[in-house]
Amino acid sequence: MKRTNIWVWLWLLPALLQAQGGMWLPLYLEKQNEKEMRALGLKLKADDLYAPNRPSIKDAICQYSGGCTAEIISPQGLLLTNHHCAFSAIQRQSSLERNYVENGFWAMSREEELPCPGETATFVVRMEDVTALALQNVTEGMSERDRQAQIDKNIAQIRANARREKWQEAFVRPFYYGNQYFLFITETYTDLRLVGAPPSSIGKFGADTDNWVWPRHTGDFALFRVYADKDNRPAPYSPDNQPLRPKHFLPISLSGAEEGAFTMVYGFPGRTDEYLPAAALQQIAEVTNPTRVDIRDRALKVLDRFMRNDPAIKIAYIARYANIANAWKKWLGEMQGLRTYKAVEKKQAYEAEFLRRIGENPTWAMRYRHLLPRLQETYREIEPYADARDNYLETFLRNIQVTAAVASVGSWLGEYEKGQVGTFSARRTEVMERVRAGFTGYYPEVDRAVFAALTERYAQTMRPEWGGAFVRRAADERGGFEALAQYLFAASAFTDSTRWKALMSIPTADSIARRLQQDPLMTFWRGVSTPYNEEIGPKWQELQGTLNLLQRQYMAAQLEVFKEKRFFPDANGTLRLTYGQVRGYSPRDAVRYEFRTHLDGVMEKYVPGDYEFDVPKRLIDLWKARDFGPYATKDGRMPVAFIATNHTTGGNSGSPALDAYGNLVGLNFDRVWEGTMSDLYYDPAICRNIMVDARYILFIIDKYAGAGYLLQEMKLVRPK
Ligand code: ARG
Numbered sequence: 001m002k003r004t005n006i007w008v009w010l011w012l013l014p015a016l017l018q019a020q021g022g023m024w025l026p027l028y029l030e031k032q033n034e035k036e037m038r039a040l041g042l043k044l045k046a047d048d049l050y051a052p053n054r055p056s057i058k059d060a061i062c063q064y065s066g067g068c069t070a071e072i073i074s075p076q077g078l079l080l081t082n083h084h085c086a087f088s089a090i091q092r093q094s095s096l097e098r099n100y101v102e103n104g105f106w107a108m109s110r111e112e113e114l115p116c117p118g119e120t121a122t123f124v125v126r127m128e129d130v131t132a133l134a135l136q137n138v139t140e141g142m143s144e145r146d147r148q149a150q151i152d153k154n155i156a157q158i159r160a161n162a163r164r165e166k167w168q169e170a171f172v173r174p175f176y177y178g179n180q181y182f183l184f185i186t187e188t189y190t191d192l193r194l195v196g197a198p199p200s201s202i203g204k205f206g207a208d209t210d211n212w213v214w215p216r217h218t219g220d221f222a223l224f225r226v227y228a229d230k231d232n233r234p235a236p237y238s239p240d241n242q243p244l245r246p247k248h249f250l251p252i253s254l255s256g257a258e259e260g261a262f263t264m265v266y267g268f269p270g271r272t273d274e275y276l277p278a279a280a281l282q283q284i285a286e287v288t289n290p291t292r293v294d295i296r297d298r299a300l301k302v303l304d305r306f307m308r309n310d311p312a313i314k315i316a317y318i319a320r321y322a323n324i325a326n327a328w329k330k331w332l333g334e335m336q337g338l339r340t341y342k343a344v345e346k347k348q349a350y351e352a353e354f355l356r357r358i359g360e361n362p363t364w365a366m367r368y369r370h371l372l373p374r375l376q377e378t379y380r381e382i383e384p385y386a387d388a389r390d391n392y393l394e395t396f397l398r399n400i401q402v403t404a405a406v407a408s409v410g411s412w413l414g415e416y417e418k419g420q421v422g423t424f425s426a427r428r429t430e431v432m433e434r435v436r437a438g439f440t441g442y443y444p445e446v447d448r449a450v451f452a453a454l455t456e457r458y459a460q461t462m463r464p465e466w467g468g469a470f471v472r473r474a475a476d477e478r479g480g481f482e483a484l485a486q487y488l489f490a491a492s493a494f495t496d497s498t499r500w501k502a503l504m505s506i507p508t509a510d511s512i513a514r515r516l517q518q519d520p521l522m523t524f525w526r527g528v529s530t531p532y533n534e535e536i537g538p539k540w541q542e543l544q545g546t547l548n549l550l551q552r553q554y555m556a557a558q559l560e561v562f563k564e565k566r567f568f569p570d571a572n573g574t575l576r577l578t579y580g581q582v583r584g585y586s587p588r589d590a591v592r593y594e595f596r597t598h599l600d601g602v603m604e605k606y607v608p609g610d611y612e613f614d615v616p617k618r619l620i621d622l623w624k625a626r627d628f629g630p631y632a633t634k635d636g637r638m639p640v641a642f643i644a645t646n647h648t649t650g651g652n653s654g655s656p657a658l659d660a661y662g663n664l665v666g667l668n669f670d671r672v673w674e675g676t677m678s679d680l681y682y683d684p685a686i687c688r689n690i691m692v693d694a695r696y697i698l699f700i701i702d703k704y705a706g707a708g709y710l711l712q713e714m715k716l717v718r719p720k
């Protein structure tokens, strides 16, 4: 390295160390980030990334079907997102004869593209700070309820007055715990058609074993095309619709990204809690996450046992298993990460500094002294309720299937019991149809085993007066948890579609209601839900209200007391930009992870016939022949995935990773195991996001699928 380079590095060092973490607001990039981003290597201006009144890169980014991100990669509306985001759409298009989940799908022409009703692409037209309007007539002494009512009224006004076209939506979201409000004008396209998806052995390679883990070898991508009406506006599916002509689309780089390179991820992160006090992190690590993890652990073991023994059950439960396992594994990584990297201690040090600073300023001291003690006290107070709530929700609404159905019918039945017979009858078809539809792919014997395992745990862990004793008594009466499950499942209408259909055909509302009231699963459900509805839920709600208020004040205090620090608002499902550098990491002593994986690594993991690690023959052949076309790295290997210090979370799946010029170099889909705590505490030493290398995506489309015609509408570039 030349001497001058070293000096440049030293000069940049403080900036580089600071430039870690954060999900920034696109409209404040110039004010908050541009200088630093340029020091890190960005070659664009802030308003190339976000401009309200002319095309900018943000116009290529959209929220995909509510929960993921996607981006436009051609002038003809080609849309790229993750395979796991598109999974349910792909599954819905599949049948035994045309198993696109298993074998992949490639439209070889526009005519072959598959309409996917229900999938959506939402673009942000512009955003505005509307804090002053949203908080108009809000005063310090107001009760929380009056305050919220006033804000709701203000927001309704803001939305009504928002300048927008008739096909656009307007909504307002709180930021910084309600210290700021932003208005969003968006437009949502609903005619999306599936263009391409690799087989699961590529798109889901490594499945649950590799999920949340680096090194990773998954080609987690899928392609759609967005269609619009003849005026290029959102419209429901019609054969007359035309491919969207986007305001901007992302060029794709064939140069990749090397270690140290600047990258940024533009997308819709869902939720983070970066400003909680140490007490809250401790509770998550020691109480609530362990409860959730333990419940899911037991449910997953049961599912796994059945799925291994019966291929039909495996097909029916594969998506459910992946869903339950995804959060299970993240919570596990999160609690381990919080401990290993001493997040609680670091937060405590931060809080000590907060106290020190306010101690030196009498005004601050007076206004903020109570905050941390009150937060700590309230977290202590909420702990048993928070734990009981998680126990209840995880057990009966997220892991046992039948009780989730009983619960929804139960609240409908409640309307009848309150005398709202009209509403009850009006919703009848909708509610009962939903339960009926739920029988597709439902295996009562699987659910019964989950029920037995989880109710036993519930009796052991839930306070007697909060439902623990009720469940124990129910089991004792039948001779154990297994027997209780047998009895309830054999007698209930909720576990058998024939019995349910018979119930549906009962003519009068009164008789239906009576039958439902007598259903043994309904009686059981009421035994566990009553203490929740009467005690746990309301108390949790009340304390959570107190916490929300305290967090809002604590957030405002932090913004004021740490003036020199930049605070990004917690993720809330709105458009954000995060940036960082391509970097390996060292998870523990003597272990160093490199920043990129290759096709050779896919072959190292290959287990013929395995449902997670099988590799399609055609891919093996390409690898053997080293037929990588123009997509290989300089040293002739096929890149698959890479990591960087971008601060991402759930919802960032499918987000583009861009290089310094705004070219697509990767597709975000995950984070590394050791860094999953980054939703609560971001540590630049170990938190990394995982992206599919754009070159692997092109290689799969072109060389593997033979759909190279799609590359002709893309703009492939080779910067430097
Ligand atoms: N962990 C990634 C995310 O949170 C990928 C999940 C999909 N993959 C899976 N095996 N469940 O969404």
Ligand code: GLU
Pocket (backbone or CB within 6 Å): 067, 068, 648, 649, 650, 651, 652, 653, 669, 670, 671
């Ligand atoms: N896989 C996640 C998603 O679907 C993104 C990974 C993360 O949580 O960072 O949004």
